[in-house]
Amino acid sequence: MKKILITGGAGFIGSHVVRRFVNQYPNYHIFNLDALTYAGNLENIADIEKAPNYTFVKGDIVDAPFIDALFAEHQFDGVLHLAAESHVDRSITDPLAFVKTNVIGTMNLLNAAKTIWKDQMEGKRFYHISTDEVYGSLGAEGLFTETTAYDPNSPYSASKASSDHFVRAYGETYGLPYVLTNCSNNYGPFHFPEKLIPLFINNIIHNKPLPVYGDGKYTRDWLFVEDHAVAIDLVFHKGVNHDTYNIGGFNEWQNIDLVKLLCRIMDEKLGRPAGTSAQLITYVKDRPGHDLRYAIDATKINQELGWKPSVTFEEGLERTVNWYLDNQKWLDNVTSGAYASYYEKQYENRDS
Ligand code: NAD
Ligand code: TYD
Numbered sequence: 001m002k003k004i005l006i007t008g009g010a011g012f013i014g015s016h017v018v019r020r021f022v023n024q025y026p027n028y029h030i031f032n033l034d035a036l037t038y039a040g041n042l043e044n045i046a047d048i049e050k051a052p053n054y055t056f057v058k059g060d061i062v063d064a065p066f067i068d069a070l071f072a073e074h075q076f077d078g079v080l081h082l083a084a085e086s087h088v089d090r091s092i093t094d095p096l097a098f099v100k101t102n103v104i105g106t107m108n109l110l111n112a113a114k115t116i117w118k119d120q121m122e123g124k125r126f127y128h129i130s131t132d133e134v135y136g137s138l139g140a141e142g143l144f145t146e147t148t149a150y151d152p153n154s155p156y157s158a159s160k161a162s163s164d165h166f167v168r169a170y171g172e173t174y175g176l177p178y179v180l181t182n183c184s185n186n187y188g189p190f191h192f193p194e195k196l197i198p199l200f201i202n203n204i205i206h207n208k209p210l211p212v213y214g215d216g217k218y219t220r221d222w223l224f225v226e227d228h229a230v231a232i233d234l235v236f237h238k239g240v241n242h243d244t245y246n247i248g249g250f251n252e253w254q255n256i257d258l259v260k261l262l263c264r265i266m267d268e269k270l271g272r273p274a275g276t277s278a279q280l281i282t283y284v285k286d287r288p289g290h291d292l293r294y295a296i297d298a299t300k301i302n303q304e305l306g307w308k309p310s311v312t313f314e315e316g317l318e319r320t321v322n323w324y325l326d327n328q329k330w331l332d333n334v335t336s337g338a339y340a341s342y343y344e345k346q347y348e349n350r351d352s
Helices: 012-024 044-046 062-076 088-093 095-117 157-172 196-205 225-237 255-270 299-304 312-326 326-338 338-348
Strands: 002-006 028-034 053-059 078-081 125-131 178-183 185-188 210-213 221-224 245-249 252-254 281-284
Touching: 002 012, 002 062, 012 028, 012 044, 012 225, 044 338, 053 338, 062 095, 078 095, 078 225, 088 095, 088 157, 095 125, 095 157, 125 157, 125 225, 157 178, 157 326, 178 225, 185 225, 185 312, 196 210, 196 255, 196 312, 196 326, 210 255, 221 255, 221 312, 225 245, 225 299, 245 299, 252 255, 255 281, 255 312, 312 326, 326 338
Parallel strands: 002 028, 002 078, 028 053, 078 125, 125 178, 178 245, 185 221, 210 281
Antiparallel strands: 221 252
């Protein structure tokens, strides 16, 4: 049985990837390593918690001796690395936290993989999940391709760019087998309500203002998270060693148009008169260094691996809204902080 390590599996995208791997690959044992920071929530993967091919490990990727010991003990065959500090606004107020987890944490994983695989690299794989934000900002025209030069603007994207470079460097210098993907903005169930879509859904439910940064004309390319998980599965199994793939939704929206669409869907679902939620839109001070536009050219992964998004934006957004309305307890637990005690309840008291 192959042992696969997934980092950050209690977070938003990681939870979808862990669920997919546990369910699709009974011949793998999946280890989910997560520090359970504010963004980690074991409720996200409660449904697979008791699967026989799944183990949760609480731990910090910044802790090198711990990571070395974990790799020595389990001799993982593959690593899918998603653990990260992921929110741009937080990176502006605390950039060092992003260097620690995203750069040093990634280095620790690379070093540990290099050590246990040194005599046998064949059949092994280190997969780094990254972002399109490393490419910086587009103007009105053009798309990011795999050959676009890195030009990160926020401390978050600078830390992800740095870790991407180290992954490549370990491939070139030590022959570490790696694949790397850069993906556009994800949305869907279990998204932490600090990011645009879940924050605004939560605020609409509670009749709170919807803070649109600047003029709202910033553009993002949105991808349903389950489509990202499918792409990650494909790249992990079929991606070419030492190669990189861009993943995107072919789905660009200016923030303000997206917010208005979301308001319309929420009014319908909540049975409120049309236009009610849109009254909550409030233009606020812009994010410093705000990237104008991201848009991915996902032709390569489409042509080489046959991947394309399966969910339209209208369908994905409606599924997302339905999920949040059906899971208000999840949302309440996250906003109240109650989710933080899940680990203690499920794990720490288990042996006593
Ligand atoms: P998230 O913030 O929802 O989850 C991150 C997870 O990592 C959490 O469970 C957290 O507890 C864990 N973690 C953080 N620091 C850790 C540490 N030091 N040690 C161990 N675990 C730690 O993030 P996400 O949105 O799911 O993003 C996952 C990955 O995908 C990240 O690498 C991110 O850069 C990348 N990505 C995200 C998006 C997006 O739209 N969200 C798009 C492209 C790429
Ligand atoms: P976000 O979800 O933080 O993702 P990212 O910064 O990684 O793209 O933000 C998406 C877009 O929405 C971005 O242009 C910033 C904007 N935004 C707001 O206008 N208001 C908000 O409260 C948030 C969180 C984001």
